[in-house]
Amino acid sequence: MPTASSLGLTERQAVILTVGFYMVTALIMVSCNKWALNTIELPWMLLWCQMLIAVLLLKVTDYTGMLKMPEIKTDVAKALIPLISINVLGLGVNTLCLVYVDTSFYQIARGLVLPFTVIFAYVLLGQPSSSLVLAACFTVFCGFYTGVTSEINVSSLGIIFGVVSSITTSLHAIVIKKSLGAVNNSSIDLVFYNNVLSLIVTTPIVFLSGEIGLVSELFDTEGFQAFHSFLAAALVTGIFGFLVNLAGFMQISKTSPTTHMVSGAVRGVLQTLLGYFAFNDIITGGRLMGIVLIISGGALYTYAKDKEMQANAKPTYIPMTQQDVDSDHEERNEVGKA
Incomplete structure (x- = not known):
């Protein structure tokens, strides 16, 4: 993969371009999914096609030498069963949530990712949280509650799918950390295994959902145009x-988790505006307040984690002048005489 220096970019320019690439592709992805589901409501079939195309494109990058894809091994695949299960369930409920709610309400429906992440980190990993992190989680929950209770015509099924999506997203982040060891800590290998195995698991679900028959009926009734x-x-x-998979990998590798969360918050704001202008979503006062609280909670969490990182950082003394070096030598000599 090309580096920043090989492209003639500074590290700062590379970070800006990487974050921008992630945000643009993520926004386009949500918009395309909503457009596709508005056009033809076949969520599992659409998801299966997305995975197939992702696998084919990964193989193209392997063939052209841009990235090296691993060979699928049975023992590695077995070790990744928890990851694949969470991934398929998560992608499914994400897509189904988008079927039942507006683009601007999508962020509220999936707004409990942060509280569930903190809960699972404590229950599964034994990681306690500071009072500031808990305050951030409470703010996010208030945003979710405000947004949901203020809506009259919102789909209850869409909210349920959103809550389940929040749970799977939270578990997904934890499972990924434990799954990296199975692929020698290679993120690219994990992306490839994840897409290939998820494609295999999703195939019978497409048949069981009955969407194959719906595609045939659509083709028979509306002809080539619908197809x-x-x-x-x-x-x-x-x-x-x-591209979202690739952009997410690039952003995580190029930036800090704090930057990743900040870009996610900014993306949420842009996604709300996109729903308003592109899909004529209605932004009620309650919905707007819910989004503001969720984003504020995310910003508070980012601030809290940044403070924790600074507190845990161990400062190292580096002599900058000859006087500092001489002073250091004198101190060591005094210790030696004592």
Whole structure:
């Protein structure tokens, strides 16, 4: 993969471009998914096509030498069963949530990611949280509660899928940390295994959902036009799904977790504006207040974690002048005489 120096970019420029690439692709991905589901409501079939296209594009990067993909090994695949299970369930409920709620309400429906992450980190990993982190979680919960209770026509099923999506997203982050050891800590290998195995697991779900029959009926009743619309939706969302995976990997490798969370908060604001202007979503006062509280809670969490990182950092003394060096030698000589 090209480096910042090989492209003639400074490290700062590389970080800005990486974060920008992630935010743009993530926004386009949500928009494309919503457009595709508004056009043809086949969530599992659409998800399967996205995974297939992602696998094909990963193989293209392997063939062209841009990235090296691993060979699938049975023992590694068995070790990744928890990750694949959480991933497939998470992608499924994410897509189904987007079927039932507006683009601008999507962030509220999935707003409990942070509280669940903190809870699972304590229950599963034994990691306690500071009072400031707990305050951030409470702020996010208030935002979720405000946004949900202020809506009259919002789908209860969409909210349920959003809550389950928050749970799977929280567990996904924890499971990824434990799964990296199975692939020698290679993020690219994990991305490839994740997409290939998720594609295999999703295949029977597509048949069981009955969406294959719906595709046939759609083709019979509306002809090639509907089939072309479905293929276009699958292709566009598949390509941008692949780019989101790549952009997320690039951002995490180029920036800190704090930057990753800040960009996610900014993306939430832009996503709300996108829903308003592109899909004519109605932004009620309660919905706006819920989004503000969720983003504020995320910002408070980012601030709290940043303070923790600074507190845990061990400062190292580095002599800067010859006087500092001489002083250091004198101190050591005094200790030696004592």
